[in-house]
Amino acid sequence: MELTVLVFLGSGLFLGWSLGANDAANVFGTAVGTRMVRFSTAAIVCSVFLILGAVISGAGAAHTLGRLGSIHTLAGAFMAALAAALSVYVMTKRGIPVSTTQAIVGAIIGWNLFSNSQTDAATLSKILSTWVLCPILSGVIAVALFSLVKHVLNRSEVHLLRLDAYTRFGLIAAGAFGAYSLGANNIANVMGVFIPASPFTDFTINDSLTLSSTQQLFLLGGIAIAVGVFTYSKKVMLTVGQEITAVSPIAAWVIVVAHSIVLFMFASQGLKHVLTNAGLPSIPLVPVSSSQAIVGAVVGLGLLRGGNTISWPVIGGIAFGWVLTPIIAGLVCFFGLFFLQNVFNQPIMG
């Protein structure tokens, strides 16, 4: 593989690293922050399941991003991923929880504008509608799940210590499911833009396991996310765990499960087929934000308790960040592509 290819892929790997550093905290933050699960356990489980989710189930959401805008050159994909990564970095620095999903969508639209490509309005509206649907759905699932868990636990006579052990196990299992769903849903953000310009070719291991070029890209992206988890997520996990002090371990478990179910629903091709075959309305396979899912679940549980504990100005600030991120990423991508084409003489249009 040429060095320039690796350099261009570098922006995607940087985006993957920042996804691992930040979004892993959504999955294991409370568990590690409250010392229910050790960081080393969380990091290993999170990394393994993130990579599995990315390689096995990552294709579904990636197709939707591909329909939004197809970037045919590595240089273009490089700038789109870099713009997304820089936007996430800047917003995170300012303490606004954002997601790579919004950033990469903004960057792809920036590419479309620069290259005079048509933005598929139907796909864009599908993605935007899921950004509203995702936190609402997560909140509804969290409320239903919490009510069920509360009903069961208040009628069972489980010893406090036994419940503690079950909760620990539950947090690890939910974290594994969450990491798998995060990998499946969000790998499209990290490596999706590189699919049309992928430098890899399919290869087969022992005549039985074939890894497509996309799966190889996703494996590389998954490893980058895992590196982000190992190198930088501990601090973010502890911050998340300490910020959500009012959340009990059981509520934390409910939040992680609700978040994971939502991410899985928007990533699972199998679930889509089941729903379609049953004549039910199918769920669009779209990369959604794990931060949105977490915030939705937390707000849902807050409303269940009367809503007094919810800080609406904070929620408003977070929602404003969700609107601002794609705009910033789009602008950075647009001007970045201009520089790449005119200053560095890189082929952008293919």
Next chain:
Amino acid sequence: MFSFQKPVSLFGGTKSLERRIDEFLDKVTEAGLIFSRAVNLYLDKGPCEEFEAFLQQGAEVEQRGDVLRRDIETRLYEQTLIPELRGDVLTLLEHVDNVINIYEANLFRFSIQSPTIPADCHTGYSKLTETVVTSVESLVMASRSFFRDLNAVRDQISKVIFYESEADRISTELQRKVFASDLPLANKRHLIYFVEHIDELANSAEDIADEISIYAIKRKV
């Protein structure tokens, strides 16, 4: 980045710790039974060999209670169990352990000071002893419920409060009776001193019950 802590098994050790907590609470009940029998024996026979045997038994129960409490506390910290409620549980165990200490201290007072209790006050002392022991026993039930069945905590706490009020009533009656007697003031003060220390058991039980009611709210899902 990684910490090298003792590996924490997911379910192993939990049952053993549950058993230790149960055994610790059993010791509180045992201490109450010993105290009740010892005081009634003292009222019947005064200072005697049998009373000293009960005192010895009480001291052994207190020592075993201390060992169990320290072991439970160490395990809770070492295995980083119940991080959210660990502080509450440790405080609860320490305060309950203090009740065993009060039982033992009272028996030592009887042994060392050998108070002369007039026969017409025997019933009062006996009733007070039974009531404070019942109050502590209700506290033990409330503590067990805190660990296993939160719905039952409130009922048990109500019992603790009821028996504490009952102990206050008996203690007041007993103090009036002592002061209305023709005994020298020094004897009266001595007898009141014992009434107050026996009653302290019910007061402690009520204080701990109040704490449990708050812990139970925090424990609710």
